[in-house]
Amino acid sequence: MIKLKLDSVNKQLGGARILRDVSLEIAAGEFVVFVGPSGCGKSTLLRLIAGLDSICGGDLLIDGRRVNDLEPRERGVGMVFQSYALYPHMSVYDNISFGLKLAKTEKTTLRERVLKTAQILQLDKLLQRKPKELSGGQRQRVAMGRAMAREPDILLFDEPLSNLDASLRVQMRNEIARLHARLGSTMIYVTHDQVEAMTLADKIVVLNGGRIEQVGSPRALYERPASRFVAGFLGSPRMNFLPAFLHTPGATSLVESLVLGMTSLPFDSSALAENTALTLGIRPEHVGLKAAQGSAGVTVTVTVVEYLGSETYVHLDTGQEEPLICRCEVNAGWQVGDRVELELAFDNLHLFAADGTALTRHPQTPPENVTLRSVRANAL
Numbered sequence: 188m189i190k191l192k193l194d195s196v197n198k199q200l201g202g203a204r205i206l207r208d209v210s211l212e213i214a215a216g217e218f219v220v221f222v223g224p225s226g227c228g229k230s231t232l233l234r235l236i237a238g239l240d241s242i243c244g245g246d247l248l249i250d251g252r253r254v255n256d257l258e259p260r261e262r263g264v265g266m267v268f269q270s271y272a273l274y275p276h277m278s279v280y281d282n283i284s285f286g287l288k289l290a291k292t293e294k295t296t297l298r299e300r301v302l303k304t305a306q307i308l309q310l311d312k313l314l315q316r317k318p319k320e321l322s323g324g325q326r327q328r329v330a331m332g333r334a335m336a337r338e339p340d341i342l343l344f345d346e347p348l349s350n351l352d353a354s355l356r357v358q359m360r361n362e363i364a365r366l367h368a369r370l371g372s373t374m375i376y377v378t379h380d381q382v383e384a385m386t387l388a389d390k391i392v393v394l395n396g397g398r399i400e401q402v403g404s405p406r407a408l409y410e411r412p413a414s415r416f417v418a419g420f421l422g423s424p425r426m427n428f429l430p431a432f433l434h435t436p437g438a439t440s441l442v443e444s445l446v447l448g449m450t451s452l453p454f455d456s457s458a459l460a461e462n463t464a465l466t467l468g469i470r471p472e473h474v475g476l477k478a479a480q481g482s483a484g485v486t487v488t489v490t491v492v493e494y495l496g497s498e499t500y501v502h503l504d505t506g507q508e509e510p511l512i513c514r515c516e517v518n519a520g521w522q523v524g525d526r527v528e529l530e531l532a533f534d535n536l537h538l539f540a541a542d543g544t545a546l547t548r549h550p551q552t553p554p555e556n557v558t559l560r561s562v563r564a565n566a567l
Contacts, residue, residue, distance in 0.1 A: 190215040190250065190373045191236065191341060197244035198231055198397075205231050207397045208245070213375065213390075218367050220376045220384040222420070223394035229377045230345055232394070236375065237266045237343050249340065260290070265334030266343040269350065271326045273318040279305070280314040283332040290337070304336045307369065308362075324355045328362070335370075344376040348383065360386060381421055385409070393417050411548070415539040418468050424500065427474065427511045431467040431538070454538050455547040465546075468537035471500065474513040475530035476521065487511070489525040503527070 191213040198206040206228045213219050221229040234240040236247065238259035247254055254262050273282050280301060287297045305311040308328045318326055327347060334342060344363075348356045364387055367374055378384055384391050385405045393400040393408065393416075401413040412418035418426045479486045490510060491502035494517070501521050502510040511529075515521065538546040 263340035265339035
């Protein structure tokens with residue numbers, strides 16, 4: 188069942204277009220996360236759904252009903268803001284019940300909803316405290332409770348954890364995930380934090396410049412990004428990018444030196460002209476290293492080794508502006524100055540056209556790895 192549908196939604200402020208023809212369907216009970224860089228339009232899109240901003244073009248439907256012109260309270264949505272926005276002179280009970288009082292909810296029903304909400308959020312023993320007596324995580328739960336107590340059809344979250352420290356963000360992230368599992372309600376969550384997006388979402392919506400770049404599960408977007416932008420945005424460290432060209436017989440191009448020629452790769456390049464500029468992408472965990480043996484392999488130098496306890500990131504000088512990063516086991520033993528040869532996990536290579544779109548991948552079973560061979564000494 189489609190709970191919410193955006194049909195070619197546009198938003199303009201002055202002469203600037205904030206959102207451009209955004210179309211999206213969200214099913215009942217889904218947890219959807221909007222991500223993207225600052226200024227991409229994700230918070231604006233959330234405010235349009237909430238009714239806090241007006242839509243300049245297109246339609247917004249909730250349960251099949253067009254709600255463009257409805258007031259926020261008539262849409263059946265609840266919103267949790269980045270700021271707690273709690274009333275400091277009110278108790279937790281009064282903060283949670285404030286919206287219900289404005290709606291003139293019957294007293295017995297009001298009390299039942301507040302107590303039920305407080306129990307779900309583990310605030311039932313804190314109802315008489317004032318906000319100044321609560322921790323940051325507890326204050327955020329109160330803000331969530333105020334939205335939940337109205338029993339909205341859709342819960343909206345606008346970067347609710349950005350004001351918390353790192354440990355509290357992890358705790359609250361887990362609590363929001365458990366809350367969604369318990370309630371089964373439709374939730375839309377805006378964040379700039381890709382970890383929150385990857386761990387919370389059933390479906391991620393990546394926005395860029397007011398447009399949707401890609402929609403899909405966290406795994407689908409991470410493993411098969413539709414564009415270089417998505418590939419670079421999701422993942423930490425981000426995907427490695429190297430310049431490449433279409434392989435032509437006898438050419439000494441970078442892609443030939445990297446992957447034994449374009450003809451061995453599972454990509455559709457039929458629509459591209461020879462020598463078309465491409466970008467080769469590979470994630471750090473799919474880069475393998477071995478000690479240089481003076482063979483025809485591509486040899487690079489270790490410039491930085493980052494020990495992170497559970498894993499090690501090795502930075503490699505490839506002659507490009509950005510280093511190539513490899514994620515290794517902790518005991519890999521690489522040191523700054525080491526000369527190493529590269530291996531790439533064949534099925535995890537990505538190729539992007541000049542406009543940033545990913546080349547279509549053919550469904551075939553490739554060899555497990557490709558050992559890099561150098562056609563010319565300065566290929567990298």
